[in-house]
Amino acid sequence: MKKVVSIFLLYFLFILQSNGQSHFFKNADSETIAENHETIAILPFLTRVTLRPDQMKTLSSGELASLEKQEGESIQNAISGWFREHAEKGTLAVKVQDPGITNRKLNAAGINLENYPDFNPAHLAAVLGVDAIVTGNYETNQPLAAYSQGSNKALPKIPQETSLAFINLMIYNAEDGELLVQFHNGIYGSKASLNEGVIHALLKKISRKMVYTNT
Template structure:
């Protein structure tokens, strides 16, 4: 039985070693969230920091596509994470806009991954017709999403666990653009093999201070 617990303990250690977390919660978030009925998640701006040898096998255009796929993968993983909490009964007052609806609305306004930073979170929330918008940026040295991993697999050989990930996530109010919540976390170590694994690790403790998922 002792041997059974060693890998689990080692994995837990790898996830937590050198972890750095900064979390801000607006003192009025709970009260503001009471009037919210729908939230949206936009693609995260992503930086994939590959090794020099890997970069030699890629063009800048390929890297751009890779980072876009990764940013959209984080968006989809977060959407799935919130849906699971909704199904579990942890989110009784708000719904999450389907990411396909979010993408379609933004495309009609000629807003995409490349120019989304030209718009404020308040502008994006109002365009999407939601009460708040979740946005952010993400940095990693190994892509986690299926789409990004597929793109990378076609270009460079690359295995092993992710060594580092940094996520900066914010929730802004649609009505006035107020920052309601910000979560900045860096983790070194094994983070699983998908965007869903990564989000589960990163959101495990942060969700306890996110008004939408508080019990």
């Protein structure tokens, strides 16, 4: 099977060194391909939480992994919410599979955050029964999902003005695993207190260029 995790992580490290420089790629055939799509699925994002050394000392490796999993699922829900808003406005051309259904199908197939990058996009889409998948990476120094849900209380809250997040989002066609869209960018400051706000602020930059939307 096609190994993509190393590509994701190496590329994401390059993104982090680019100081938030925005990049957007759109396949020349993406609009034509997307015309035949009816349903897409959004996977939990591979997430890296970077904290200060004194904060890291308060977390075990298991707690950090749990925190990153929680953050990745929060990003999944936030992106789903962004698409759902467009659906409610009548500006979305596809249906979005409920994240809960997506995660249950992945779990039933033995696919999780630890191993799903080992599978090529076409295989993941087939497991989920969709026409395209949205996946990617997310890095933050302020795990907003944990704070908003009141978990990981041992982790001291980072002042909002220091918040920093980077996203690398990709949309793949199910039939052949072709990359249709890729977007990476960073966001700084206190534009939002929850991941939903962070994601909406990031995706607003590309809403007019994104496949499936007509805004």
